[in-house]
Amino acid sequence: MQNAILKFEELLNENVNYIPTINNEILEVKNPGKWSKKEILGHLVDSAIHNLVRFTEINYAEKPYRHRPYNQMDLVNLNQYQKIDIQELTQLWFTINKQMVRLMKSVDEKALDYKIILADGSEIDLRFLMTDYVEHLEHHINQIRA
Structure with missing residues (x-):
């Protein structure tokens, strides 16, 4: 778990200042059926929000914990990430993920073994x-970054 946390912190620290330096035209390029780089960052915000809830709930919810999927495409569209200022979007992404790092660092070793049932039953x-x-x-x- 320690390696994952270190990697997580590294990804945040390397990219919080880098992403806003990417040219806006590059960030907003859309190809048919694909997200723009800005929308990918928005998707990472949605993923962080949902996973922060999961990582928190599993500590007090009935066991085994039931993983609830979410509609990634709809969320990216509804949240209109393509229109958000990149500084604001990056800070939102960074702040939510910093909280996740704090949570991951404090999680009880025993809790890491809590079972989660996915939508497909696995x-x-x-x-x-x-x-x-x-x-x-x-x-x-x-x-x-590509």
């Missing part, structure tokens, strides 16, 4: 969900 644990979140974040940051 099972994972909190450790996997947290680690997977960091990998998901890294994947999309790489898309933004």
Whole structure:
């Protein structure tokens, strides 16, 4: 878990000041059926919001915890990330994720083994969900930086 937290902090610290320096025309380029780089960052905001709730709820909710999916496409469109100032969007992304880092650092070792049931009925644990979140974040940051 420690490696995931270190990677998480590294991704945040390397990109909070870098992303707003990307030319706005590059950030807003849209290809058919694809998100712009700005919308990808917005998707990361939505992902952070939902996962912060999951990472928190699992500590007090009935076990096993039931993972609730969300409609990623609708959220990106409804939140109109394409129109938000990149400084504001980056700060929103950074602030929510800093809270997630604090939570991950403080999570009880025992809680990392809490079972989570996915929508398809398969099972994972909190450790996997947290680690997977960091990998998901890294994947999309790489898309933004490309």
